Amino acid sequence: MKNILLKVSYDGTDFCGWQRQDKADSGKPLRTVQGELEIALNKMLKEPISVNGSGRTDSGVHAFGQRANFLSPYDSIPAENYILALNGFLPRDIRVLESKEVPLDFHARFNAVCRTYRYFMSSGTTVPAHQMRYVWPLRHKPNLETLNSMASCLSGEIDFTTFAAAGDLCPSKCRFIEKAIFYTQEDKIVFEISANAFLWKMVRSIVGSLIYYEHKGKDGKFFSDILYAKDRSLAGPTAPPWGLFLWDVDYDGIRRH
Numbered sequence: 001m002k003n004i005l006l007k008v009s010y011d012g013t014d015f016c017g018w019q020r021q022d023k024a025d026s027g028k029p030l031r032t033v034q035g036e037l038e039i040a041l042n043k044m045l046k047e048p049i050s051v052n053g054s055g056r057t058d059s060g061v062h063a064f065g066q067r068a069n070f071l072s073p074y075d076s077i078p079a080e081n082y083i084l085a086l087n088g089f090l091p092r093d094i095r096v097l098e099s100k101e102v103p104l105d106f107h108a109r110f111n112a113v114c115r116t117y118r119y120f121m122s123s124g125t126t127v128p129a130h131q132m133r134y135v136w137p138l139r140h141k142p143n144l145e146t147l148n149s150m151a152s153c154l155s156g157e158i159d160f161t162t163f164a165a166a167g168d169l170c171p172s173k174c175r176f177i178e179k180a181i182f183y184t185q186e187d188k189i190v191f192e193i194s195a196n197a198f199l200w201k202m203v204r205s206i207v208g209s210l211i212y213y214e215h216k217g218k219d220g221k222f223f224s225d226i227l228y229a230k231d232r233s234l235a236g237p238t239a240p241p242w243g244l245f246l247w248d249v250d251y252d253g254i255r256r257h
Contacts, residue, residue, distance in 0.1 A: 001072065003072075003102050004072050004079055004082055004099060004102070005100055006037075006068050006082065007098035008033070008067070008096055009062075009063055009064050009095050009097055012033070012061045013062075015059065015093070016030040018032060018033045018034055019032060019034055019053070020032050022035075033053075033057070033066070037090070037094065040090045041070060041086070044085055044089055045074065049072075050070065052107055053067070053108060053109060054068065054109050054112050057244075058201065060241030061245070064118075065097075069102065069106060080099055112250070113251060114196060115195060115197065115250075116248045117193055117203045119207045119239065119244050119245075120190055120243045120245070121135060121136045121191070122187065123137070123138040124141050132242075133242055134245075135243050136239060136243035142189070142211060147214050150214065150219070153227055156176065159173050162226055162229060163202050168201075176256040178194040179192065180194075181193075192247070193206070196256040208239035209223075211239065212236030212237055213236055
């Protein structure tokens with residue numbers, strides 16, 4: 001038996017998120033990334049295989065560097081062979097980019113120490129049709145200095161009750177932020193945030209609030225005040241899912257909790 005770790009990219013537009021949902025639609029399974037991966041592995045290995053993801057992405061959210069592991073019953077298959085083999089069974093909106101063997105006790109979710117998301121925005125230009133599924137077109141050109149002044153509040157251990165979705169059932173709303181920064185990349189504005197973990201819709205709530213309050217002329221102190229108020233009613237509109245990518249997952253470093 002081998003434990004295989006995959007790096008997976010996907011276009012989340014036509015998926016109901018990462019997590020398998022077998023009976024969500026009147027007892028019928030919904031189309032999910034985990035579900036499609038397990039179907040492909042079943043076809044390849046001729047037996048049911050369960051996949052562990054490093055984290056859940058919501059409906060419409062994409063991934064460049066999702067990680068997932070599974071136990072293969074076949075020692076004879078080299079780990080790297082799963083790239084081409086699985087891509088032959090997977091739909092076009094999921095691609096396996098890397099595949100390697102890891103220790104049998106490794107778990108893609110529980111061994112992760114840091115996850116990085118990137119949110120892509122555009123302002124001032126018409127977004128080409130082929131990019132519309134992957135970027136949020138803004139109606140104004142935000143000031144990056146102001147945005148970074150607000151984003152600088154996002155550092156260290158923080159209670160994110162203000163940016164927790166109403167349906168989030170996590171008992172603790174505290175997360176440890178390693179980095180949060182806005183920058184430009186060609187004609188795009190990118191918000192990048194790294195943390196040990198994230199609450200449900202937390203990144204989208206933060207991005208939407210930052211853009212909203214920058215447009216309202218607010219500053220870093222104002223954003224810090226609403227962050228530490230722990231009051232969901234103070235959050236701005238939630239940004240749409242299509243600009244968000246699970247960009248990378250790190251397994252080296254300090255595990256915060």
